[in-house]
Amino acid sequence: MEGFEVLVLWAVVYCVSVSSVPLNEYKTESQLKHVNITIDTKYSSYITLSDVTADELGQYEGGDMIGHIPEMHNGLVDEKFRWQDGVVPYKIVGNFSLEQLTKIQQAFHTYHNVTDGCIRFVGRTDQHDYIQVKSNPSGCGSNVGRQGGIQVVNLQPPGCLYTPGTIQHEFLHALGFHHEQTRWDRDEYVTISWDYMKHGSEGNFAIHEEDKATGFGFPYDYQSVMHYGSNAFSVNHTADTITPVDPNAKIGQRKGLSDIDIAKLKKMYKCDTK
Numbered sequence: 036m037e038g039f040e041v042l043v044l045w046a047v048v049y050c051v052s053v054s055s056v057p058l059n060e061y062k063t064e065s066q067l068k069h070v071n072i073t074i075d076t077k078y079s080s081y082i083t084l085s086d087v088t089a090d091e092l093g094q095y096e097g098g099d100m101i102g103h104i105p106e107m108h109n110g111l112v113d114e115k116f117r118w119q120d121g122v123v124p125y126k127i128v129g130n131f132s133l134e135q136l137t138k139i140q141q142a143f144h145t146y147h148n149v150t151d152g153c154i155r156f157v158g159r160t161d162q163h164d165y166i167q168v169k170s171n172p173s174g175c176g177s178n179v180g181r182q183g184g185i186q187v188v189n190l191q192p193p194g195c196l197y198t199p200g201t202i203q204h205e206f207l208h209a210l211g212f213h214h215e216q217t218r219w220d221r222d223e224y225v226t227i228s229w230d231y232m233k234h235g236s237e238g239n240f241a242i243h244e245e246d247k248a249t250g251f252g253f254p255y256d257y258q259s260v261m262h263y264g265s266n267a268f269s270v271n272h273t274a275d276t277i278t279p280v281d282p283n284a285k286i287g288q289r290k291g292l293s294d295i296d297i298a299k300l301k302k303m304y305k306c307d308t309k
C-alpha cells in the first residue's frame with residue numbers, strides 16, 4: 036500500500052470512529068489535531084477507569100480495528116490474510132520510551148515462545164508487507180490480518196502499553212483474529228444488552244456466519260485476550276453490555292493470550308505441521 040493510501044485509510048478511520056462530521060470536512064492537519072484532542076480527552080477518562088480496556092474505547096471501526104472489516108470472525112478463513120511462513124516483519128516508528136519499547140519486544144517474544152518459533156516478528160529489512168508500530172494518532176488499533184504493503188499497529192502511550200494483553204491483543208488482530216464475542220455462536224455464551232450500548236457502537240457487536248470465520252474447532256473462550264470486557268461501549272461504564280451465560284465466567288482479561296488463543300493461532304498458521 037502506498038503512503039498516500041495509508042493516509043486516506045487513517046482519515047477514514049478517524050471519521051467513522053470519532054465524529055459524525057463527514058470525511059471530506061477533515062482536510063487539514065489542524066482539523067485532524069482537533070480530532071486527536073477529542074480522543075485524548077477520552078483517554079484521560081480511561082486512566083481512571085481500570086475496568087475499561089484501552090482497545091475497547093472505540094476510536095476505530097470495530098473498537099480498535101482499522102479499515103474495512105472483512106465478514107469473517109473470529110479467525111479469518113481466507114489464507115490471503117495470513118503472513119507467509121508466520122513471519123511478521125515490523126518497523127517501530129512510534130515515539131516510545133525504553134520501557135514501552137521493551138514491552139513491545141516482550142509481546143513479540145511471547146508470540147515466538149508460545150508457538151515454538153512458528154510465529155516470528157522480525158525487524159523489517161526489504162519485505163514488501165510489514166507492520167509499522169506507531170504511537171500516534173490516538174488509540175490502540177490494528178488491521179485484521181495481513182493487508183499487503185504497509186499496515187499500522189497503533190499503540191498510543193500510555194494506555195495501550197499498560198498491560199501485556201493489550202499489546203498482544205493488537206498483534207493478534209494483525210495476525211488475523213477478530214474479537215471473540217463476534218463468533219457466530221456467541222449468543223449461546225453471552226447476552227448482549229443493546230439498551231445499555233452507546234448510540235452508534237452497535238456495529239462492534241455484530242456476529243458473522245461460521246463459513247466466513249472459524250474458531251478452528253475450539254470452543255467459545257471467555258478467557259480470550261480478544262474478548263471484550265463486560266462493560267465495553269457501555270453508556271456509563273457501569274451497566275454491562277455483555278453478560279456471560281456462565282455466572283462464574285470472567286471476560287475482558289488483558290493479562291495475555293489464553294490457551295485457546297494460542298491453540299487457534301497455531302491452527303491458523305499450521306504450526307503443528309511445520
Ligand SMILES: [Zn+2]
Pocket residue numbers: 090098099100204208214
Ligand atoms: Zn480489538
